[in-house]
Amino acid sequence: MKTKTQFVKNTRWFVMQLFNVTNARNAIILFITSIQILVFTQSSQAQNNMQISWQACYGTEWDDEVFFITATENGYLVLGRIYYDITSGGNGDSDLLLYRINTLGNIIWEKTYGGTSVEYPSGIISDSLGYYYISAWTGSDDGDVQSGNHGDFDRWILKIDGEGNIIWEQSYGGSRVEYGGRIQLLRNGNIISYGASQSFDGDVPVNYGGLLDNWIMIITPDGEIVESRVYGNQGQNNIFDIVETQDGGFFFASKAEQVEGMVQGNHHGSGDVWAVKLSPEMEIEWQQLYGGSGYDYGFRGVIELEDGYIFSGRTESNDGDVSGLHTIPGEEIKDDIWIVRIDTIGNILWQKCLGGSSWDYSIAGLYATQDSGFMIVAETTSEDGDVVGMHNYYWTGSPGYDIWMSKLSSEGELEWSQCYGSYTLDRPAYNVIQKADDNWIIAATAPSFSANDSLMRGDVQCEGHVHNDFWLFNLKDCSHYQPATPQQPTGPDTLCHTTDTSSVYSITSAGGAWGYSWQLQPAEAGTIKQDSLSATITWNINYQGEVQISAASYNDCGQSAFSEVKTTFVYTCVGVEENVANGFGLKVYPNPARVYVAFNYQLPESRPEGMIAITDQSGKEVQRFAITGKQGQQVWDIRTVKPGVYVYTLTACGLQKTGKVVIN
Numbered sequence: 001m002k003t004k005t006q007f008v009k010n011t012r013w014f015v016m017q018l019f020n021v022t023n024a025r026n027a028i029i030l031f032i033t034s035i036q037i038l039v040f041t042q043s044s045q046a047q048n049n050m051q052i053s054w055q056a057c058y059g060t061e062w063d064d065e066v067f068f069i070t071a072t073e074n075g076y077l078v079l080g081r082i083y084y085d086i087t088s089g090g091n092g093d094s095d096l097l098l099y100r101i102n103t104l105g106n107i108i109w110e111k112t113y114g115g116t117s118v119e120y121p122s123g124i125i126s127d128s129l130g131y132y133y134i135s136a137w138t139g140s141d142d143g144d145v146q147s148g149n150h151g152d153f154d155r156w157i158l159k160i161d162g163e164g165n166i167i168w169e170q171s172y173g174g175s176r177v178e179y180g181g182r183i184q185l186l187r188n189g190n191i192i193s194y195g196a197s198q199s200f201d202g203d204v205p206v207n208y209g210g211l212l213d214n215w216i217m218i219i220t221p222d223g224e225i226v227e228s229r230v231y232g233n234q235g236q237n238n239i240f241d242i243v244e245t246q247d248g249g250f251f252f253a254s255k256a257e258q259v260e261g262m263v264q265g266n267h268h269g270s271g272d273v274w275a276v277k278l279s280p281e282m283e284i285e286w287q288q289l290y291g292g293s294g295y296d297y298g299f300r301g302v303i304e305l306e307d308g309y310i311f312s313g314r315t316e317s318n319d320g321d322v323s324g325l326h327t328i329p330g331e332e333i334k335d336d337i338w339i340v341r342i343d344t345i346g347n348i349l350w351q352k353c354l355g356g357s358s359w360d361y362s363i364a365g366l367y368a369t370q371d372s373g374f375m376i377v378a379e380t381t382s383e384d385g386d387v388v389g390m391h392n393y394y395w396t397g398s399p400g401y402d403i404w405m406s407k408l409s410s411e412g413e414l415e416w417s418q419c420y421g422s423y424t425l426d427r428p429a430y431n432v433i434q435k436a437d438d439n440w441i442i443a444a445t446a447p448s449f450s451a452n453d454s455l456m457r458g459d460v461q462c463e464g465h466v467h468n469d470f471w472l473f474n475l476k477d478c479s480h481y482q483p484a485t486p487q488q489p490t491g492p493d494t495l496c497h498t499t500d501t502s503s504v505y506s507i508t509s510a511g512g513a514w515g516y517s518w519q520l521q522p523a524e525a526g527t528i529k530q531d532s533l534s535a536t537i538t539w540n541i542n543y544q545g546e547v548q549i550s551a552a553s554y555n556d557c558g559q560s561a562f563s564e565v566k567t568t569f570v571y572t573c574v575g576v577e578e579n580v581a582n583g584f585g586l587k588v589y590p591n592p593a594r595v596y597v598a599f600n601y602q603l604p605e606s607r608p609e610g611m612i613a614i615t616d617q618s619g620k621e622v623q624r625f626a627i628t629g630k631q632g633q634q635v636w637d638i639r640t641v642k643p644g645v646y647v648y649t650l651t652a653c654g655l656q657k658t659g660k661v662v663i664n
Contacts, residue, residue: 048407048416049477050438053556056105057462059448059469064097066429066470067121069443070132072162075102076433077132078443078470079124082112091143092116096136098124098164104514105472111164115140119156122180122195123430127221131167133191134158137180144169150202151175155193157183157223170223174199176207179238181217182430186244190226193217194252196238197230208261209234214254216242216282229282233261237274241302241311241365248280251304253311255297256289265289268320273298273313273338275346288346292317296338300430301366301376308343310374312362315353324353326360326385337362337378339412352412356382360404364428369437372410377432377442380404380419389419391426391458403428403444405475420475422446422458438477446471478557484511486551488564489535494598494635496589497526497539498572505549505566506534513553519562521548525570544571545595546639569596569635583630585657586650592662597636603652605630610652614661617645627652638663 058064058078066080082097095114102108113119117139124134138156141149145156147170154173158166172178174197181195197215200207205228207213213232216239219225231237235257242252256274259267263274265288272291275298279285290296294317301312315338318325325336336355342348354360354376364377380402383390392400402419403426409415420426424447433441448464449457460471491505507516518535520528525547526539537549548565571590587600599612608630614623622641625634643663650657 048418049479050418050440050475051478052420052459053474053476053478053481054105055460055462055471055473056101057446057448057460057464057469057471058099058101058107058110059465059467060097061466063467064469065445066443068124068429068431069433069441069472070124070126071433071441072100072126072132073130075100075108076441076443076472077101077124077126078429078472079121079134080429080445080470081119081121083467092118092140094118094120096121096134098134099470100162100164101472109164113144113158113166114138115143115145117141118153119145120180122155123183123193125183125185125191127185127189130162131221132160132162133183133185134160135180135183135193137178137195138171141171145171147171150178150199152177154178155181155195155217157191157193157219159221159223168223172203172217172225173197174202174204176200178204178215179212181215182241184242184244186218189221191219191221192242192244192250193219194239194242203228204230206230208232212236212238214239214252216250216252227282231262231276231284232256233258233263235263236271237263238297240298240300243302243304243309245277245304249285250278250282251302251309252276252278253298253302253313259289263287263289269293269295269317271295271297273311273340275309275311275342277346286346288342290321290340290348291315292320292322294318294322294333296322299337299362300364301362303366303368303374305341305368308341308349310339310341310366312366312376313338313340314361318353321348321351322353323351326353326355326357326382328357331357334359336360337376339366339374339376339408341412350412352408352414354378354386354406354408354414355380356385356387358382360387364430364432364442367432367434369407371437373415374408374410375434375437375440376404376406376408377428377440378404378406379427386414386417387419388417391419391421391423393423393456401425401427403442405440420459420473422449422460423456426460426471435476438480440475442473442475444471444473445469474556476557481512481555481557483513483553483555483557483560485560486510486513486516486553486563489549489551489566491549491566492568494569494571494596494633495539496572496598497541497543497570500539501541502536502538503568504534504536507551507563509533510553510560512555513560514555515553517552517554517559519550519552521550521565539570541572544590545569571596571598584652584655586648586659588648588659588661592664593638594664596638597661597663599625599634599636599648599650600631601627601634601650602631603627603629604655607653610650613649613651615647615649617647622646 063083068079100108150173154171158169176198179195181193196212218227239254268291272289296315336353339352358381363379402421406417407415429443489505518530550562
């Protein structure tokens with residue numbers, strides 16, 4: 001694929017060549033050729049039509065940082081941490097900060113969790129019963145941490161309800177440091193937690209050398225440990241992601257710095273990606289090392305596929321298993337994202353270095369798409385190579401950070417690339433919500449902006465507080481999510497606003513709608529108060545005539561067309577009331593009239609049927625209505641009738657009632 005950077009480079013080259021050509025004919029040929037090639041370069045770009053459809057910022061007067069997000073029944077839970085000034089308030093210098101948000105981005109509630117030491121979030125998941133599990137690492141043994149502390153930092157897991165109330169909390173670990181483990185819900189309802197540990201006692205069965213090992217723990221929904229396994233050796237091992245496989249086992253890609261003990265394979269350099277397939281009993285079935293002569297390790301993003309696995313890592317190599325590293329000769333080598341697809345026994349099918357000449361990390365991981373491709377949600381400081389749309393701020397002399405999304409085909413070809421963020425430091429959470437291939441909910445940390453920071457905002461258009469805030473936004477292709485036009489409203493056809501001072505009109509739900517807008521025409525006919533699927537109109541007693549009521553639906557992608565109008569005739573009850581004798585009478589209104597005339601009749605019970613005839617002043621009949629029933633109403637539409645005086649006659653059972661009506 002030709003990237004935007006390549007397009008710019010090609011453009012510059014051709015412009016330079018044009019200035020260097022002295023022969024006019026050759027210049028013309030070169031110019032035509034350049035236009036053809038540049039057009040081809042542009043046309044070969046895959047289209048990314050996704051845009052930010054809505055966004056919101058959340059935070060406190062302190063410094064806030066977002067880490068994870070999970071879906072709820074009617075919105076999202078966004079988990080991060082808050083940095084307190086412990087002399088001014090809070091449980092400690094860092095607590096967990098949790099927001100519950102509805103689908104419109106509005107805050108339902110917020111909570112903090114922690115003790116007087118440091119809490120650092122490491123995951124949040126939901127089950128199918130309305131409960132949520134939060135994972136963190138903690139140094140506290142007070143406040144919300146009532147389960148004690150094993151020593152140094154522990155892995156801390158909380159179960160909460162939909163209101164944020166703690167059902168139970170438990171610290172896990174040994175006498176040394178445990179990093180807070182990422183968590184996933186398993187198919188049997190248990191929870192797997194995975195991360196790094198230095199301990200060799202307590203809940204951790206062993207440590208292979210005193211440094212970090214991969215510690216994988218499975219607990220029940222009540223917090224009871226059912227499995228506790230350690231995988232590692234005397235070097236540093238740290239697991240960032242794992243997937244439950246279809247055979248009931250697991251696959252992970254972590255890091256290994258040397259080959260000995262559990263870690264076996266062909267060691268490439270100072271660090272390798274250590275890929276491991278576990279059986280359902282959590283025994284190693286096979287393992288493989290991947291990398292080059294630089295430092296490489298597995299990072300966030302592991303997926304099981306029909307023909308094997310794909311994982312995301314970080315690399316600074318450009319040899320061995322790695323090719324395509326983005327570097328600038330003579331400058332410091334900085335990490336690329338490394339995507340590797342392997343078969344069911346670990347053979348490489350393809351690999352891809354993704355990034356630019358600066359730092360690139362697959363922070364939020366790797367996601368499979370319905371077209372058998374893959375989406376990478378990352379953090380970048382690059383503005384070249386594969387990176388498109390970086391928001392950099394050159395006047396500070398230091399690079400910014402952007403949220404970077406890139407799409408790969410099933411064969412690892414880059415299809416599109418786009419950055420999102422402000423002209424400062426923006427970092428994605430460690431996961432995103434994939435609603436569809438073209439619909440993503442992304443949480444990030446972004447700086448707070450005031451009304452005067454317009455030049456720095458970039459994509460961040462909400463105002464914050466003082467320091468960093470949570471930034472939540474929906475990225476989608478709005479051409480696929482336009483709201484449907486509602487059906488025609490229902491409500492009264494005619495009414496006398498002297499007696500009916502207000503009327504209610506209703507519509508049924510329209511597809512994709514978040515809400516509805518109502519319209520009354522002409523506006524002077526009354527005032528309209530809308531309540532989603534219904535609207536109440538309070539009529540203006542000085543208005544008579546036809547009114548039109550319609551509604552449109554809207555969502556974050558825009559507003560639909562207005563519905564087919566509902567037409568209502570509004571009049572004032574000031575007609576002539578005839579005396580009723582023997583159950584026979586007629587009420588005519590409005591009189592004078594402009595749009596319609598209503599005849600309210602009453603007929604004798606003995607023979608409830610008759611006729612209303614209308615003639616002009618010359619005696620020529622202009623309208624006739626047959627009527628039935630003891631009482632009722634007949635409306636005469638006079639919009640096409642010439643102004644003048646007309647005579648109406650009600651005839652029934654040999655009786656007659658006659659009068660005049662004025663049309664003006």
